[in-house]
Amino acid sequence: MMQYQDEAQLLLDAVGGRENIMRVTHCVTRMRFVLRDLALADKDKIQKITMVKGLFAQAGQFQVIIGNEVADFYQTFIALAGIEESSKESVKEAAKDNMTMLQRLMANLAEIFSPLIPAIITGGLILGFRNVIGDIAFFDEGTQTLVDKSQFWSGVHAFLWLIGEAIFHFLPVGITWSITRKMGSTQILGIVLGLTLTSPQLLNAYAVAGGAEIPFWDFGFAKMNMIGYQAQVIPAMLAGFALVYLERFWRKITPEAISMIIVPFFALVPTVILAHALLGPMGWIIGSAISQVVYSGLTSAFGWLFALIFGFFYAPLVITGLHHMTNAIDLQLMAEFGGTMLWPMIALSNIAQGSAVLAMIMLHRQDKKEQQVAIPATISAYLGVTEPAMFGINLKYGYPFLMGMIGSGLAGLFSVATGVMANSIGVGGLPGILSIQPKFMLLFLIAMSIAVIVPLILTLGWSKRVKN
Known part of the structure; x- marks a missing residue:
């Protein structure tokens, strides 16, 4: 590990020394710093270090791309600097001190949905696979599907819904659990609360939307609708946060000796009542309004303009972290309309940024150091993760980012x-086609071709103009 000592010393000096480092950890390819003063980091010096393949600042963190050797390099670095090893979670929390209020909000939202x-x-x-075998009529002159022709595939189609239902219908369970996990x-x-929102004894949310008669609990002096919130995002989030803050309140005022009895009961029961009497209906209205808009x-008639603006600005949203809010919108659209038109555009943005890097690979094929960043970044972007492409290459030169x-x-x-x-959120980039409803797959292939070809040609063309 000490073979990296000289490079580690150069990086330590360039980031402003040990005193400027609040936390440092690493991921698969990057060192992730939380610095006291970002201005003390000498970016030019860092770029000149042989092992450094790129750098960027995001979400309160200063990230330096090292490559596959990052784990050994990190151990050498912290030993040299005399710094304790930090977890990714502690670095994320420390980084929030460097964020704006909006960035903190988006970071918290991301931490809820990421798990x-x-x-x-x-x-x-x-869902995509079930649609391919169950909805596309490949056989008998376009009159029968694979499910119609084969008992085996019919069984597979039915069996796979067990998993699909667990994931999407019971999504509120995951959301309420994740909120309690995030908030400590x-x-x-949180799991029990989510189950009370999706219990089989409640009228299914989809049946409510279809106009079914709504049963109710009759308390004599009041009635409460027995409505489930399957696949609903906003009601689950409101209920989850209510549970967290009620638990914190009771834990603060309850003596330790009886907290095990008092806190869970008086946190959970009132939250379930609130969820069905107020927060659920209110969340349903908010979620429906957002998805309808x-x-x-x-x-x-102006959908083309909305799409053009969203597609153009999605990559900058990734830089700010605001793109995480689209997860909640996508899930709400799925619940309301049986699918989402946002996710295809997100997958296309991944592809476009990857194609811009592909053009830079072609232009700088002699630059071996840049190739070490650009080639993995392109693959990553085509598979749905664009940060290496954007921060490692496209933003470095500027115009490839714009062309993407x-x-x-x-x-x-x-x-x-x-x-x-x-059908739903799926894998991004090129594999994103697997999440597309079958009848639109050919059209999406054309859209993917646009996302590949346009940035590639524009980046190559602009490069020639710059050189001239």
Whole structure:
């Protein structure tokens, strides 16, 4: 490990010395610093260090791209600096001191949804696969699906819904659990709260939307509707935060000797009552209003303009962290309309930024150091993770980032203009097609081609203009 001592010393000096470092950790390829004063970091010096492949600041963190050797380099660095090893969670918390209030809000929202993403992606892939085998009529001159032709695939289709239902219908359970986890309260209470929002004895949220007669609890002096909030995001979030703050209140005023009895009971029961009497209905109205506004915007006469703007500005949203709010909107659209038109545009933005980096690979093929960043960044972007592409290459030069934004905007415009809809949030980038509803897959392929070709040609063309 000490083979990196010289490079580690150079980096330590360039970030402003040990005194300027509040926390430092690492991920797969990057050192992640929380600095007391970002202005003390000499970016030019850092860029000249042989092992450094790029740097950027995001979400209150100063991140230095090292590559696959980052784990050993990190150990050498903290030993040299005399700094204790930090966890990613502690670094994230410390970084919030360097954020604006809006950035903190978005960071907290991201931390609530991030643990749910693997399940949501899995659910999206499952729904996509079920649609391919159950909805696309491949056989008998377009009259029968694979499910119609095969008992085996019919069984697979039915079985996979067990997982899809668990992920999406019971999504509120994941949300309330994640909120209690994030806020440091009792996680099992969050799970129980989520289950009370999705219990089978409640009228399904989809049935309510379909006009079914609503049962109710009759308390004599008052009645409360027995409505479930399956797949609903806002009601679950409101209930989850109510539980957290009630638990904190009771824990603060309750003697330790009886807290195990008092705190869980007086936190959970009032929250469940609030959830069904006030927060659930209120959250439903808010969530429906948000989804209606977005859906109306996408399907209106000016939907093309909405798509162009969203597609163009999505990559800058990623830089600020504001893109995390789209997860909640996507999930709400899925609950209200059976799919989302936002997710396809997000996948297209991933592709467009990756294509801009691909152009830079072609232009700078002799620059071996840059290739070490650019090639993995391109692959990462095409698979749905754009930060390495944007921060490692595109923002460094400026114009590739802009060309990616233009390609994303045009691809998004085509996607919305042709009505492309995804079943759910899924894998981003090129594999994003797996989450697209089957009848729109061909159109999405055309949109993907736009996202690949336009940034590639524009970046190559602009580079020639710059050289001239």
